[in-house]
Amino acid sequence: MLRITVELLPGGHESGRRILAHADISNVKSGALANYEVELHDDILGNIGAASLTGYPRMAASVWDLVARCITVVLSGQEELPPRPQSPDVPIHRSYGGSGIPYVRLREIPEPARTLFQRNLAGSTRPLVEDDPEPMDCAHLSDWTDFLAGWR
Structure with missing residues (x-):
């Protein structure tokens, strides 16, 4: 399993660091075309969601490509980035x-x-x-x- 952790280091100092979120990526089928399960968790909002990434060519790209695709499939339901979020438009x-x-x-x-x-x-x-x-x-x-x- 891969665990990707997002940490905040205020002012770049380790002493104040805190975890903001993490993703767990589990290999559920090995081989040239592997299958993965991914879960995203935000430490404030809780569980963001889970999804599967199937038929991924393991040796074709860096681990960062796998991470980006796993996060994207949870957030959008497909291997495409969702539209960029906009600042909330809130009535005054x-x-x-x-x-x-x-x-x-x-x-x-x-x-x-x-x-x-x-x-x-x-x-x-x-x-x-x-x-x-x-x-x-x-x-x-x-x-x-x-x-x-x-x-x-």
Whole structure:
């Protein structure tokens, strides 16, 4: 079995490293044309999915070709890259009928960005937007834009 581990080294320093995700690739049929099972796991989002890669010509390319194809088949269901993801387009709201503070509704943020952002918000202040149907489901617009920019 191959295990591919994705680690974050903040500032390039080993001391703060943490695992973000891993992939397990198992050879289930050897030979010139091998079959593989692959499972992707994200340490925040959990299991991403599993898939099979069949009839792979083992000695025709580097191990990185195998890894790329295995990841791709889990994410898209085929050996083609899915479309590049876009930044989430989330509506911006203003409290008190448009004259108050700008905010975003967590429920309107698509996954996986919602889960990542909610985790990032832990310990942060959040606006209590009384005129929103779910007032505790809101976040400051500045927190959202900082998150998208990679500043939080």
